[in-house]
Every structure is written in C-alpha cells, then in structure tokens.
Amino acid sequence: MSGLVVQNLSVRLGRRAVLDGVSFTATKGELIGLVGVNGAGKSTLLRALVGLLPSDGSMEFDGVDLRRMKAGERARRIAYLPQEREIAWPIAVADLVALGRTPHRKPFAPLAHTDLEAIDRAMARMDVEHLRAVPATELSGGERARALIARALAQEAPLLLVDEPTAGLDPGHQIDLMQVLTDLTTAGTTVLVCIHDLALAARWCSRILLVDAGTIKADGLPEDVLSHEMLGSIYGITAHIAEVDGRTIIQPLGRVQTV
Amino acid sequence: MVALAAAPTASAETMPQRVVSMNVCTDQLAMLLAADGQLISVSSLARDADYSMLAEDAAAYPINYGRAEEIHQLSPDLVLAGTFTTRSTVAMLRRLGIHVEEFAPETSLDDIRSNLQRMGSLLGREDEAAELVAAFDTRLAGLGSDRSDLDVAIYEPDSYALGPGTLAHAVVEAAGLTNVADALGVTGMGRVPLEVMVMQAPDILVTTDDGDGVRVRAEENFAHPAFRRVAATSRTLSLPGPHWVCGGPFTLDAIELLQNAAADIADGRP
Amino acid sequence: MRRAAGTKVLLGGLSLLVLMLFFLSLLTGPADLSPVDSLRVLVSPDESALTLVMWEIRLPRALLGLMIGASLGLSGAVLQGYLRNPLAEPGLLGVSASASLGAVIAIHSGLAAAFALSLPLMALLGALASVLALHLFAGRTGSALTVILAGVALSSLAGAMTSLVLNLSSNPFAALEIVFWMLGSLADRSMVHVYLAAPFMLAGGALLAGLGRMLDTLTLGPDTAASMGTSMRRLGVLATFGTALSVGAAAAVAGAIGFVGLIVPHLLRPLVGSQPSRLLPASALGGACLLLAADVAVRLIAPERDLKLGVLTAAIGAPFFLWLVIKHRRSAA
Numbered sequence: 065m066s067g068l069v070v071q072n073l074s075v076r077l078g079r080r081a082v083l084d085g086v087s088f089t090a091t092k093g094e095l096i097g098l099v100g101v102n103g104a105g106k107s108t109l110l111r112a113l114v115g116l117l118p119s120d121g122s123m124e125f126d127g128v129d130l131r132r133m134k135a136g137e138r139a140r141r142i143a144y145l146p147q148e149r150e151i152a153w154p155i156a157v158a159d160l161v162a163l164g165r166t167p168h169r170k171p172f173a174p175l176a177h178t179d180l181e182a183i184d185r186a187m188a189r190m191d192v193e194h195l196r197a198v199p200a201t202e203l204s205g206g207e208r209a210r211a212l213i214a215r216a217l218a219q220e221a222p223l224l225l226v227d228e229p230t231a232g233l234d235p236g237h238q239i240d241l242m243q244v245l246t247d248l249t250t251a252g253t254t255v256l257v258c259i260h261d262l263a264l265a266a267r268w269c270s271r272i273l274l275v276d277a278g279t280i281k282a283d284g285l286p287e288d289v290l291s292h293e294m295l296g297s298i299y300g301i302t303a304h305i306a307e308v309d310g311r312t313i314i315q316p317l318g319r320v321q322t323v
Numbered sequence: 324m325v326a327l328a329a330a331p332t333a334s335a336e337t338m339p340q341r342v343v344s345m346n347v348c349t350d351q352l353a354m355l356l357a358a359d360g361q362l363i364s365v366s367s368l369a370r371d372a373d374y375s376m377l378a379e380d381a382a383a384y385p386i387n388y389g390r391a392e393e394i395h396q397l398s399p400d401l402v403l404a405g406t407f408t409t410r411s412t413v414a415m416l417r418r419l420g421i422h423v424e425e426f427a428p429e430t431s432l433d434d435i436r437s438n439l440q441r442m443g444s445l446l447g448r449e450d451e452a453a454e455l456v457a458a459f460d461t462r463l464a465g466l467g468s469d470r471s472d473l474d475v476a477i478y479e480p481d482s483y484a485l486g487p488g489t490l491a492h493a494v495v496e497a498a499g500l501t502n503v504a505d506a507l508g509v510t511g512m513g514r515v516p517l518e519v520m521v522m523q524a525p526d527i528l529v530t531t532d533d534g535d536g537v538r539v540r541a542e543e544n545f546a547h548p549a550f551r552r553v554a555a556t557s558r559t560l561s562l563p564g565p566h567w568v569c570g571g572p573f574t575l576d577a578i579e580l581l582q583n584a585a586a587d588i589a590d591g592r593p
Numbered sequence: 594m595r596r597a598a599g600t601k602v603l604l605g606g607l608s609l610l611v612l613m614l615f616f617l618s619l620l621t622g623p624a625d626l627s628p629v630d631s632l633r634v635l636v637s638p639d640e641s642a643l644t645l646v647m648w649e650i651r652l653p654r655a656l657l658g659l660m661i662g663a664s665l666g667l668s669g670a671v672l673q674g675y676l677r678n679p680l681a682e683p684g685l686l687g688v689s690a691s692a693s694l695g696a697v698i699a700i701h702s703g704l705a706a707a708f709a710l711s712l713p714l715m716a717l718l719g720a721l722a723s724v725l726a727l728h729l730f731a732g733r734t735g736s737a738l739t740v741i742l743a744g745v746a747l748s749s750l751a752g753a754m755t756s757l758v759l760n761l762s763s764n765p766f767a768a769l770e771i772v773f774w775m776l777g778s779l780a781d782r783s784m785v786h787v788y789l790a791a792p793f794m795l796a797g798g799a800l801l802a803g804l805g806r807m808l809d810t811l812t813l814g815p816d817t818a819a820s821m822g823t824s825m826r827r828l829g830v831l832a833t834f835g836t837a838l839s840v841g842a843a844a845a846v847a848g849a850i851g852f853v854g855l856i857v858p859h860l861l862r863p864l865v866g867s868q869p870s871r872l873l874p875a876s877a878l879g880g881a882c883l884l885l886a887a888d889v890a891v892r893l894i895a896p897e898r899d900l901k902l903g904v905l906t907a908a909i910g911a912p913f914f915l916w917l918v919i920k921h922r923r924s925a926a
Contacts, residue, residue, distance in 0.1 A: 114820045139822035150814040152677035153867040166810055167822045171803075199867070215813070219821070373765050480766045482781055482899075514897050516623040517781040518646040540700055540773060541766040547783045549649035553642075564765060 066126050067091035067254055068113075068223060073121035075105075075112050075278075082108045083119070084278040090256060092222075095249045097269035097286070098258045101299060104275040106258040107147060110225045113256075114144045125223060139167035143219035147227040147258075149212055154199035157211045161187055164218030186218035189244050191237070205232045213241065217248075224248065227258045242268040262303070266290050266312040274298065287312040296320050338447025339401035339422075345389040345412075346405030347374045348569035349426050352442040353403055354380050355571065356451050364397055373533070376565045376573045391415040401445065429570025431493045435459065438570070455572060462575050469499050471585050475527040476503040476520060477567070480541035484515040491567045494574060498581035500527065521549050527584050528557040531564045558584045600871045603864050607878035611659065614885035618655040619647070621889045623896040653784045658885040660787075661779075661847055664794045664839035666880015667873060669854020671801045674808035674869035675832045679859060680741055680917060683840040684851030684910075687747030688723045692837075692844030693774040694751045695719025697758050699845075701767070709785075713793050717841035723747050724833045776903030777848030779888050786846040793845075797838025798877070800831050805870025812869065850903050852910020853880050859917065 068090040075083040083105050090096055098106040112119040115130065115138060123130040125141055133141070143164070151160065164186065165179040175183070187193045190210040195203065200211055209232050216224065226245075230238045242264055245255050249270070259265045265272060265286065272289040274282040276298055282289040290312065295303050304315040342357060343364045344350045350369035353362050354377055367388050368374045369381035387393055391412045394402060402423045404413050416423050424445055429435045436456050443452020475495055477485040485491035486502060486509035495502040503525045507515055515523075532545045544550055566577045587593075619635070620628045624646060634644040635652070665683060672681040683689050699705040699715035730743040755774050759767040807828045810818035815825050843850070857879040858872055865871035884902070891900040 111816070114816075116816055116819055135819070135824055136822040139820060142820070144817070144820035146814065146816045146820075148814055148816065150817075152812045152814075153862070153869065155812060155867045159866060159868055160813075163810055163813065163821065166806060169806075171806070212813070215817075371763070373763065481769065514899055516897065516899070518622050518624045518650045521642050521646050521650065522624045522626075524642055538701070538703060538706060539762065539764040539766050540697075540770050543783075544781050546785075547649070547781060548785065549645050549783065552645055552649070 067094075068256075069122075069124045070113070071122045073109070073112060073119055073123060075108050075117050075119045082278055083112060085121070086275075086278070086280055087121075088273060088280060088283055090223075090254050092252055092254055093249045095245055095255045095257070095268065095270045097265035097272045098256060098275055099260070099262065099265055099272055099290075100275035100281075105278045106275050107227050108278075109275065110144065110227055110256065110258060111146075113225060114138075114142055136167050139219070139221070141221050142223045142225060143216045143221040145213060145216040145224075145226040145229060147231070149208055151200045151208070151212075154201040156197050157192055157200050157203070157214075158183065158187070158196040160200045160211055161192070161214045161218050164215040164220075167219065182218050182220050186214040186220075189217055189247075190214035191240065206234060206237055209233055210237065210241075213244075217244070222253055224253055224255045225257075226255070228260065229257065230259065230261055230264060238264060262290060262295075262314045262316060266314045290314055339399075339445070341397065341399045342401045342403065342446065343387060343394055343397050343399040344369075344403040345387060345394060346403065346408055346426065347371075348405055348428055348438075349403035349442070350381065351375060351377050351569055351571050352426070352438060353446065354384070355455065356439070356442050356446055356448045358446070358448060361446060363399070364394075373564050374568050376569070376571065378565075391419075395419055395421065403442075403445075428490075428568075429574075430488060430490050432463070432497060432570075432574070434490075435570040435572075435574060459572050459575065462572075463497070463578075466497075466575065466578055466582060467499075468497075471499055471589060472501070473526040473585050473588060474501040474503050474506070474523075475529060475581065476515070476523065476525040477529045477531070477562075478515070478520065478544075479512070479531045479564075480539065480544060482514055482517050482520070482544045483512050484509055484520075485512055485567060486510050489567065490570050490574065491577075494567075494577045494581065498578045498585065500581060500585060517544055517547060517549055521553050524553055525557055526588060527560065527581065528554055529560045529562050529581070530554075531567065532561050533563045558588055560584055600865050600875070603861075604874055604878060607875060607882060611878055611881045611885065614882055614889065615655050615659055617889050618658055618885050619651050621892045622646075622651060623892065649783060650781065653782050653787045654779050654888070655885070656787050657779050657782055657790070657847060658888045659881045660791060660794050661843040661850065662853060662881035662884025663877040664798060664843050664880070665850065665853040665884065666857040666876040666878070667798060667801050668836045668839045669880070670858040670869070670872045670876035671804055671808065671832055672836060672854065673858050674804075674811065674872070675828065676740055677811065678740055679862075680855070680914070680921065681744075682852065682855035683720075683836060684849060684853070685741065685748070685855060685914070686723070686727055686744035687749075687751055688720050688727075688836060688840045689844050689849035689851060690748045690751035690755070690775070691723035692716040692720035692841040693849045694755045694758070695722075695841065696845045697755050697770075697774055701758050701762050701764075709789060713789055713842050713845040716845035717793060717837055719751070720837035720841035720844070721833070723751065724837055728829070728833070772901060774844075774848045776901035776907070777844075777850035778891075778899060778901050778903075779847055780899045782846060790842040790846045793838050793842035797835045797840075797842065800835030801839065802873060802877075804828060804831055804835070805873045808869035808873075848901075848903065850884070850906055852906045852914070853883055855917075856906075856910050856913055857883055859913075 071087045073083055073086040100106050111117045161183050190213050192211050192214050213229050229241055249255055269286055272286050273280055274289050295301050300320050302317045302320055304317055306313045342362045344353045345366050347366055347368040350365040364387045365381050365384045367386045370378050372378040402416055402421055404423055404425050406425050406427045413423055426438055429438055439452050439456050443449045477491045484504040486504035488511045492502050503523050562577055631647055634647050638644045669682045673679055695715035695718050696712055699712045704711040727743055731740040756771050759771050807823045810821045810823045819825055858876045861875045861879050865875050887902055887905045891905055
C-alpha cells in the first residue's frame, strides 16, 4: 500500500484520550486539510505521526511501520513544521533553511551540491532568497513563518505535515503558500495541513479531514465535509458557502443563535 | 613584649588555683610550669599533634574549646589567652570580671625565655621557670654557634615557606644556617612557588610533611615530582607543624636537628 | 556557503593564538628563567633544575590551561545550545562547584590517597549529580530564569557542602583550601594531574564534539529537532555525560573556574553566524585561549601570591554576565 495508512490511532495524555481510534489513508499527491475546533486533536495527530508522542494503533508509510523506522530514516520520509515558531539563535536564513537537509547529510560532511540545490529551491519557493544572510530572529512574523516553511520544504520528504502554516501570513503570501503546497502535491508529495482558515481549506485542499474530540468526524471532498450542518454542529457558526470556478468558497458569518 | 612582661605577678600565697588556658602556646607553657592541680583546663588544640608538641601530656587535662561561656563555668581565677585569641571572647571574659592574661606567640629565642618567665610569675612558679630558662640556655650553649654557608628552606603545604619574623627563622639563625626564604624576600609566612624552590635547590629542605600521604590538597606539593627530585638531592628533614607553631624548650630539638643535618653535609655523611 | 570559509579562518586564527599563548604560558613564571634556555631544555632535556622546572612544572601547567580551557569553552557552548539559553555555563549552573565537592570528598575521605583515580571519578560523580538535578528542577523546556535559579541554588549548596567538609577536617590547612576549590588555580600542578584529567577530558570532549548537528536542529525547538531525526534522549545523555566528564576532570585538578564557558561562546557566536555546530570547535579553542591568557596574567600580576584563576575570570565574567542579563531582559521585553 503506498502512501500513509493510519489505523485505529490513539493517543492518551494522562487518562484523557486525545486521539481515539483514528483511521485514514493519504495517498500520493493529496493535499489534505485537517480542520476542527481548538483542542480537537489535529496537532496531536501530526505529532503522533512524527513520533513525538507515544501512541497505539498502526501507522505505515509506503508499507513501512513508522514506529520501526530509525529517526533519520523517518526524517527523510516525513517533514514536520510545528505551530511554534521558535528560533533560539540569530542564525542566517540560509543556515536555517539548510537545517532541513540534516537528515540527508553524512556525519561531519559539508553541504553537498544536492543539498545546496534543495535549499535554493525551497528558498525560492517561499520567497526568502533575498533574506538569505539576514539573522532569522530579526525577520518580521511573516518572513519568519516563510523561512521556517522553507526549512521544512528543504527536507524534500514525500510526506509533509504542516501545522497552521498560514497563520500570520498576509493574504498574498497565504495564497502563495497554498500554491506551493499544491505544486508539491503535483510533484508527488503528500501534504497534511492543519488549518483553521476554512476559506483556504475549502479553496485549496483536495480532501478535508474534520477532527472532533479525538475522532475523525468526516472525511471527504471540501464541499461534502464543510456543509452548513457540519459547520453549525462542529464550530457553531453560520457561513456563506458558494462555488466559484468549480471551487468551494466559505465565508464564516456568525455564531449559530442558540434558541 | 616588655610591657606585657610587666604584668602583675603572683606571690606564693596569692598563686592562682584555677588556671584555664585557651591557646595552644599558653597550654604548653602552662603544662610545663603549673603545679599539680593548678591548671584545670587546656585548649582542645593542646591534644592535637598537628599543633602541639605536648599532645600526649595534654591528655591528662580536661579540654575547652575557647568559648566564653564554658570558660566562665569553670570559674577560673586566671585565664591564659593568646594575642590571636578571638578578641570578643577575651573582652567578654574581662567584662565578667575574670583575670585574663594574653601571650604573643614566640618568634625568637628571647620570646621563649621571656614567656617562660612571665608564665612562671603569673602561676607563682618563678623558681621552676628560672630552672627551665637556665636549662634552655645551657643546652643552647652546648649546641654551639658555628655559622655554616649552607642554606635551608622550611616548606609548608601549598608551597608556603617560613621567613624572618617566624620562630622557624629564629631556629635557622640559631643553627647557624641561611634561610632561603630570607634571600627570596619572604617575611613571615610567604608563598615560594615550587619552581622557585626547585631553582634555589636548598642544601637542607625541611618539610612540615606529617608523612600520612596527601590528606589535603595543599599537601600535594610534597608529592609533586619536581619537589621529590629536589628533595632527593637536598638533605631532607621532616619536622611537622607543631615544631613551628609555639616556642618552648622543645624548640632546641629543631635547632639540634638542623645542626646535625648541616654537620652531616659538611662531613660528607650520607 | 561563505560562512564556512569564514569559520575556517576563525578556527585557524584561534589555533594560532592558542599556540602562542601556550608558549607564553611556558615562558611565564615566578622563577626568572631565560626564554632561550627554557625552550632548549624542552627540546633536549638534561639533568638541570631548569629541565625539572620546564618539564615538571611549566609544561603540566600550560597543558592543563589548554585542556581545561578547551573543556570549559566546549561545555559552555554545548550547555548553551542544549538549554537554548545564552546564560548557561558550567560555573553558573553549579556543575563546577559540584565537581569540586566531589573532589574535596575524595581527598578528605582519604580515598584519593588510596586510589588516585577516585579524585576525577568523584568529581565526575559530583558534576553528573548536578546536571541531573538541573534536569530535574528546570528540565529542557525550563525557562532561562528557572535554569539559572536552579543553578544558583546548586552552586550555593555545593559550595556550602565543600566548606562543611573542609571545616570538619582536622587538617590545619583544610580551611584555607575553600578558596582553591571555589576559585581554582593551576599553581604547582604536575604531570600526574595531566595524566589523571586528560583521559576524562578527551572522553568528554569526544562526546560533546559530535553534538553540533543535533544542537543545530535544536535551534528550532525540540519538536522540530526530533522531526529532523535528532534523538532528544540521546542528545540529553551525551550532553550530560560529556559535560560531567569535561567539567568534572577540570575541577578535580584545578578547582571550580567560572565564567569561561559563558564568555567564550558569547564572544564567538557572532563570528560563526550563531550556528551551534560551528560554535563548538571555536569555543573549545577560545576557551583554551582565555584560560591560558588568564593563567599568564595571574602570574604577571602577582607572581608570588597564587592569585586564583577564578578571581580573574570572575572579574571579567561577572560584569559580562550582568550585561548579558540586561540584554536578555531587553530582548524579552
């Protein structure tokens, strides 16, 4: 089985089940949006997939058990961008993006030609080439976000897990980013993106997983999952839903009035 | 010293009956001179062989730790203290109406004589003191006063050497030898780094090594390979700490040992 | 990357400086020796006292300055990278003081006299205990403040325990030693100390030197680091043991010398583009430079006084630390 196959994945934090029997598959070239309210378990799902949390159930990528993979091997297959945008030291943007090549490098070897190419590609994609020599800690919020995404892209893994990458980006760069993710899927990458912005999710994702209270409530095309009923029951909101050029457009309007 | 020696003296009738000493040097003078039962307590250091030449004798006396309260409890009629004894303790004892006499540490042979005499008069034991001083002078005269051109270093842990102003220097002088520390400009107790000592390579090297191995980091200088090489080429004597802390009749032992070492070198004896 | 070439130049320059300071250290001392003769007997030793001084006193002192400085510089850079805290340093975090405590116990229990290796081993144990305690109290996610406060508490505790052991000792010289263990000195050390400390420092250095790439990934936080293949557990174990070995061996033979691990990484960080992996070798060399220079300085300032090394490093380091605190506060605000 190619792609990501998750079966009955559960994560417990103390006594609470944060993820409770999650199953889904993600095939090559899909751009899957994980949506759901705060605390639903979206980030936990990504963290469990990268092995940051102990979990039960099975996770396979291209038929290989993720838990049996060595850390380096897993890092060459899965790139992960957490929501936190921590940068501890004022390293140059180019050095930051180069960190994404770590899993591909031999110990103590300098960056290889292929590494340098991947770094340049990632920086070009995220429009940070001109910031190459700037200390990453001196970037604006949006620039910092883009530099960090470029780092994950430079990893050039077949599975990319990104947590709220569009937060803090201006609309133009939001669209650029979603376009980059789409381009990646076209090139064969599988992308899982946690995203609160339903408009972006509906517009760009090929498939939506709606996570609610640690389970997958709905799994399907954006127009099928993001229905008025679902938005009402899960988010407690009303929205304007339309279709433009064959794409679903969602504009949240207000809270559902409780009677 | 002169001023101190002019302190009140005790006649036989008024001789103190309950004498407490709280300094390791006065402990030793008092033990040498006191009548039976007159000295009722000595300091804890008196029993410590690292400080006291008379540690074994001190076992016969109750000890004190130099605290005003416990001294007062002993209701002494004379307290002997050193000039380095805690000032506040001495002041408190005096406020309590206790007669305290202070002794400066001996740094010369004259100091030894005058402190013995002063102790004798304070204890009402002038005759005994006079005997001790006479015996001291007789033995000192017997040791001779020939000067030799040999030099000597008295080396303590952590590379400290004893120079002019210390009892050790007086001993070296009395033995007719030259103190290396003096030549190096050390006064009192001063640091002579190992490499300086190695370059000096004294004829006689006196260490205060007690020979129980390195039990404190400061003693590592005695185990240093460079020191051992110098010690192997010099005439080496081990005269542990108490020889140099307080003066007394036993100070002549150190002079004699130094003179013997010098004589051995002069006569080419191994 | 242009930076790589710059780093090579920096490392070359620092190596040259280490070499110069090493020779300066060999030629500095309270005994007035001719530099030419001094170097001659180093090349062809004879039976002279000069040979003895150069080979048994000056050489071990210079070697220890080099090794201890490199160990402290490297440990400081690793600790800062690992804790992602520019204020972290073996001295400030109480690692050095705890190692000193271990060494003091080894000597005063008579263990070191019976079994020489127990000295570095006990110091190692002390250092290890303090790093583990730091983990326990502050953790790797602990804020800069928590880590420093835990370190201050550990330092004070270890210092007090050292004083206690020395005060309880019957040896008249024990109480004077508190200063040595708290401030450190290289005076009158011997090749015995070099042989005793070197294996531990080399082992510790080997563990720490390989951590550069892991520390690089940690720049982006533990989660990102782990996702890029860095095992946080492995990193933690290696950083802990490497630091304990290096700092433990240093403190066992020279006492707790502070601030080297703070000043050096901080001065060199801008020169290596802040990348932890490039900072490690630079800090090792920089630490060796600083300690050799400080040890030359204490001999020039007060040749006969055994001015403690820690006095000099603290005199430079403590104001530097305060300046860092102010800078840290500003950037946090």
